[in-house]
Amino acid sequence: MSTTHEDLTGRARLRDAAIECFAARGFGESLRAIATRAGVSAGLVRHHFGSKEELRAECDATVLKRYRVLKVDSMNTPPTRLFAQLPASRDxxxxxxxxxRSVQDGSPAGRTFVDNMVAEALAFTTDAVARGLVVPSRNEEARARFMVQQSIGSMLVNLAMRPEVRLDDxxxxxxxxxxxAMLPTLEVYTEGVFADRTYLDEYLAYLAAKTNPPAGLAGEAAMS
Incomplete structure (x- = not known):
């Protein structure tokens, strides 16, 4: 395979066109449609990637990398500047x-995508805890997974209930x-929901009793 600058540029253009095509119309989009969006011939797709599966794999990796950069940038941007950048966030x-789309299609790639997002979220929150931006959790990994699932679920429901919103816009x-979503998300993350610790304390006591039951109860359970 040629490795000229033109080939590398063409490969990146095809990859970015594929990312937009897959996002706008799903992973069933044809290689011909992707090539048309990139402004090249369909044969160049196979020249650069070999197959649609290899193209999808590179798109997945690129989206994850860009998601990571976007997340890091947002954490390092002061709130006054961050919110000024929100309108027209096409990227x-x-x-x-x-x-x-990756989550909806239920493929191994989609599950891997979520697992990677959870790993990224865990790294972000661990760093944020160390920097004093986020309070620590009793189970950092569980919290990271919950936050990713909540975020994805919220977006899925939001778009499903708004069919008038074009996904390619x-x-x-x-x-x-x-x-x-921004206001309720920030309220929940910043101020919480419950007015006191009753439910949390009761659940922690329940977990403790379940993990270390009183000796009498343990003996009775063994005899029954």
Whole structure:
């Protein structure tokens, strides 16, 4: 395979076109449609990637990398600047819709995508705890997984209930979701929901009793 600058540029253009095509219309999109979006011949897709599966794998890896960069940038950006950047977040919309497609298709790639997102979230929250941005958790991995699942589930429901929103209008997809979700998300993460610790304390006591039952109860259970 040629490794000229033109080939590398063409490969990146095809990959980015595929990411947008997959996000806009799903992973059943044809190689010909991807090539048309990239402005090249269909034969170049197989020249650069060999198969649609290899193209999808590179798209997955690229989206995950860009998601990681977006997450790191957002954590390192002061809130005053961060929220000023939210309107017309087309690139963020592409990533969001692509991720949702990956989860919806139920493929091993989709599950791997979620697992990678959880691993990334765990790294982000661990770093944020160390920097004093986030309170620590009794189970950091469980919290990271819950937050990723909640975020993905929220976006899926939001878009499913709004069929008028075109998924290929990436900036609008991102903007309307942020308008709906940003305030309640920040309220829950910052201020919580319950007015006191009663439910948490009772559940922690329940877990402790379940893990270390009183000796009498343990003996009775063994005899029954």
């Amino acid at each position: 963020g919309g592409v990533l969001m819709v692509y991720i949702l 990436f900036a609008n997809v991102m903007d309307q979701y942020m308008a709906q």
